[in-house]
Amino acid sequence: xxxxxxxxxxxxxxxxxxxxxxxxxxxxxxxxxxxxxxxxxxxxxxxxxxxxxxxxxxxxxxxxxxxxxxxxxxxxxxxxxxxxxxxxxxxxxxxxxxxxxxxxxxxxxxxxxxxxxxxxxxxxxxxxxxxxxxxxxxxxxxxxxxxxxxxxxxxxxxxxxxxxxxxxxxxxxxxxxxxxxxxxxxxxxxxxxxxxxxxxxxxxxxxxxxxxxxxxxxxxxxxxxxxxxxxxxxxxxxxxxxxxxxxxxxxxxxxxxxxxxxxxxxxxxxxxxxxxxxxxxxxxxxxxxxxxxxxxxxxxxxxxxxxxxxxxxxxxxxxxxxxxxxxxxxxxxxxxxxxxxxxxxxxxxxxxxxxxxxxxxxxxxxxxxxxxxxxxxxxxxxxxxxxxxxxxxxxxxxxxxxxxxxxxxxxxxxxxxxxxxxxxxxxxxxxxxxxxxxxxxxxxxxxxxxxxxxxxxxxxxxxxxxxxxxxxxxxxxxxxxxxxxxxxxxxxxxxxxxxxxxxxxxxxxxxxxxxxxxxxxxxxxxxxxxxxxxxxxxxxxxxxxxxxxxxxxxxxxxxxxxxxxxxxxxxxxxxxxxxxxxxxxxxxxxxxxxxxxxxxxxxxxxxxxx
Amino acid sequence: xxxxxxxxxxxxxxxxxxxxxxxxxxxxxxxxxxxxxxxxxxxxxxxxxxxxxxxxxxxxxxxxxxxxxxxxxxxxxxxxxxxxxxxxxxxxxxxxxxxxxxxxxxxxxxxxxxxxxxxxxxxxxxxxxxxxxxxxxxxxxxxxxxxxxxxxxxxxxxxxxxxxxxxxxxxxxxxx
Numbered sequence: 001x002x003x004x005x006x007x008x009x010x011x012x013x014x015x016x017x018x019x020x021x022x023x024x025x026x027x028x029x030x031x032x033x034x035x036x037x038x039x040x041x042x043x044x045x046x047x048x049x050x051x052x053x054x055x056x057x058x059x060x061x062x063x064x065x066x067x068x069x070x071x072x073x074x075x076x077x078x079x080x081x082x083x084x085x086x087x088x089x090x091x092x093x094x095x096x097x098x099x100x101x102x103x104x105x106x107x108x109x110x111x112x113x114x115x116x117x118x119x120x121x122x123x124x125x126x127x128x129x130x131x132x133x134x135x136x137x138x139x140x141x142x143x144x145x146x147x148x149x150x151x152x153x154x155x156x157x158x159x160x161x162x163x164x165x166x167x168x169x170x171x172x173x174x175x176x177x178x179x180x181x182x183x184x185x186x187x188x189x190x191x192x193x194x195x196x197x198x199x200x201x202x203x204x205x206x207x208x209x210x211x212x213x214x215x216x217x218x219x220x221x222x223x224x225x226x227x228x229x230x231x232x233x234x235x236x237x238x239x240x241x242x243x244x245x246x247x248x249x250x251x252x253x254x255x256x257x258x259x260x261x262x263x264x265x266x267x268x269x270x271x272x273x274x275x276x277x278x279x280x281x282x283x284x285x286x287x288x289x290x291x292x293x294x295x296x297x298x299x300x301x302x303x304x305x306x307x308x309x310x311x312x313x314x315x316x317x318x319x320x321x322x323x324x325x326x327x328x329x330x331x332x333x334x335x336x337x338x339x340x341x342x343x344x345x346x347x348x349x350x351x352x353x354x355x356x357x358x359x360x361x362x363x364x365x366x367x368x369x370x371x372x373x374x375x376x377x378x379x380x381x382x383x384x385x386x387x388x389x390x391x392x393x394x395x396x397x398x399x400x401x402x403x404x405x406x407x408x409x410x411x412x413x414x415x416x417x418x419x420x421x422x423x424x425x426x427x428x429x430x431x432x433x434x435x436x437x438x439x440x441x442x443x444x445x446x447x448x449x450x451x452x453x454x455x456x457x458x459x460x461x462x463x464x465x466x467x468x469x470x471x472x473x474x475x476x477x478x479x480x481x482x483x484x485x486x487x488x489x490x491x492x493x494x495x496x497x498x499x500x501x502x503x504x505x506x507x508x509x510x511x512x513x514x515x516x517x518x519x520x521x522x523x524x525x526x527x528x529x530x531x532x533x534x535x536x537x538x539x540x541x542x543x544x545x546x547x548x549x550x551x552x553x554x555x556x557x558x559x560x561x562x563x564x565x566x567x568x569x570x571x572x573x574x575x576x577x578x579x580x581x582x583x584x585x586x587x588x589x590x591x592x593x594x595x596x597x598x599x600x601x602x603x604x605x606x607x608x609x610x
Numbered sequence: 611x612x613x614x615x616x617x618x619x620x621x622x623x624x625x626x627x628x629x630x631x632x633x634x635x636x637x638x639x640x641x642x643x644x645x646x647x648x649x650x651x652x653x654x655x656x657x658x659x660x661x662x663x664x665x666x667x668x669x670x671x672x673x674x675x676x677x678x679x680x681x682x683x684x685x686x687x688x689x690x691x692x693x694x695x696x697x698x699x700x701x702x703x704x705x706x707x708x709x710x711x712x713x714x715x716x717x718x719x720x721x722x723x724x725x726x727x728x729x730x731x732x733x734x735x736x737x738x739x740x741x742x743x744x745x746x747x748x749x750x751x752x753x754x755x756x757x758x759x760x761x762x763x764x765x766x767x768x769x770x771x772x773x774x775x776x777x778x779x780x781x782x783x784x785x786x
Contacts, residue, residue, distance in 0.1 A: 188785060189684070189686050312679060313676070317676055
């Protein structure tokens with residue numbers, strides 16, 4: 001038995017992080033957190049000095065997405081805390097495990113409008129899974145233990161620890177105590193349910209075996225549960241078509257014959273339509289986000305729903321399920337696989353006609369775009385395709401928010417889990433560059449591409465300085481169309497082409513010079529013929545960050561598209577396919593389809609009312 | 611008083627950890643959805659590491675279920691239930707100060723005498739008195755109505771507290 005170590009609050013904080021197995025923290029020092037930065041010098045933690053606190057938060061998220069381990073950031077009080085509000089909200093909506101430590105003014109100064117004081121726990125209450133204001137130095141180890149436990153278990157999420165300066169101040173005798181690393185605490189109000197009730201699993205399997213038109217609707221919860229291998233086993237066992245949401249790209253291989261791609265507003269026609277026409281929707285760690293459902297009342301109108309989620313509050317939040325399964329997706333799927341095996345292959349209804357119908361849609365309405373003519377600028381879809389084909393198969397792709405995000409999700413082939421990192425729920429522009437830095441720190445041997453928009457890039461580009469100085473060789477593709485492309489698309493389609501404040505211009509800033517000034521190797525690509533060569537050169541650089549500016553056509557819309565508030569059955573496809581689709585819809589509306597499936601809810605309603 | 615109040619008024623009872631900030635977490639969650647809290651009562655239980663919160667909210671049944679689930683997700687909430695009026699014992703306390711004149715003193719005494727079962731006069735001067743009254747929310751409403759013909763200076767209600775009736779199987783969400 002060694003004598004307990006006498007530490008002060010700051011030393012105890014660093015030691016607690018080390019005890020939790022933290023290897024890297026993303027941070028930025030300042031007044032109230034100063035005492036914590038002193039023992040940091042003597043510890044084993046790697047500290048990545050960011051250029052803006054928002055960057056620290058998104059790096060912690062990128063690190064967590066890529067590794068599955070909690071991302072950690074440390075910033076000071078006041079403006080630093082408010083700067084990290086966006087990443088916290090982002091992590092909350094996308095269930096990212098993250099622990100954020102903020103400095104606070106001394107206990108006695110709280111509430112006095114002290115310098116750099118803000119009510120951090122109050123501000124972040126609704127955008128964290130839990131938060132703490134520490135009031136005694138000796139509570140620090142226990143709070144850190146609890147914070148990591150809460151951030152990483154159940155439905156993961158961000159946890160914030162606000163620490164007043166005097167508790168970590170080496171000059172304050174009251175900040176010293178005998179360090180004791182506690183057991184994971186018993187929290188009376190927090191016991192996530194991981195294992196589902198047997199009877200609901202049986203009920204779910206009954207429906208899955210009886211379904212004639214099933215779809216497996218895989219969400220980010222499958223990735224959080226490390227369940228990609230089990231979802232593959234389950235899908236193959238049943239031959240059930242799979243859609244992967246924006247948060248679940250890579251949870252099921254895009255190249256698999258059962259994969260229909262992404263559902264939702266800019267999803268693939270087949271993914272959207274299969275959901276509309278299925279008789280059983282198996283939601284696995286997905287949350288019926290409005291970008292997936294479109295108009296809820298007409299979403300998957302004929303489907304019974306099985307909803308598997310570790311968070312029971314998701315059950316019935318949007319759509320009332322016939323069977324609600326509360327539990328960890330991986331555990332639930334393992335039990336399902338077991339039970340389906342026991343019942344034997346003859347227990348399943350024939351879904352061959354359904355599979356055939358689905359393949360028919362895939363053949364008829366694949367993703368498509370028209371290549372640009374020389375001198376016109378590049379097509380974003382083409383750039384994503386070439387990046388995809390010329391980069392290693394396990395490349396990690398990070399994106400910002402907007403058209404480029406949708407093109408990246410659509411045209412990349414995600415065949416491995418944890419290779420797609422984006423801001424799905426909050427839709428945070430500027431996410432890509434810092435998230436890529438975090439991902440690369442966590443996965444240094446992998447190629448990391450940030451596919452970013454020009455608008456997004458301008459929001460957080462300064463983190464490339466961090467990347468250069470810290471030797472974090474990420475790659476950034478700026479999809480420069482000189483516009484806020486997604487907003488422009490909406491103004492074109494829904495605001496009568498009245499373009500209001502969407503034009504950024506392609507020439508300012510000079511991205512190449514800007515990137516070079518931040519220590520990056522930089523290229524500009526203007527012609528389709530140059531794309532491959534520059535991507536190959538970018539991929540060959542592995543000792544510093546690379547930025548490639550792709551000069552795009554100014555106007556290119558993302559298709560397919562479901563208009564806001566519209567039914568998914570009214571999805572608009574690429575202009576080259578739309579006429580055929582409308583002809584098909586018209587024919588089906590007058591002539592009830594011979595195979596007995598109503599082709600869409602719109603048709604069903606028309607038939608019912610005529 | 612709205613005779614239909616019980617249709618949209620629901621009572622939530624939550625057992626929570628008795629810690630700084632827990633009440634704010636609970637009320638924030640209700641406030642961010644724009645729902646009004648009709649009354650709120652909170653105090654430690656016989657175990658002072660725990661508090662019991664009773665909240666009466668003006669919310670329809672469906673959104674309330676979602677609120678209850680969200681409240682249950684709060685780390686410091688140990689158990690929570692929604693009590694239908696028929697399944698609950700509810701009580702509320704009020705302190706009221708009323709001014710009177712020589713002309714209407716007798717009428718006031720008459721009102722107090724009729725409510726003698728649950729009204730106690732705590733203090734009395736020549737021109738005013740303070741009473742306490744405990745009872746169901748309906749009884750407190752009735753007392754308020756009866757006193758309104760006098761000059762009511764203060765009418766301070768505690769907000770309702772509630773417990774499930776004995777033998778009622780109220781569905782309680784509880785951390786296992």
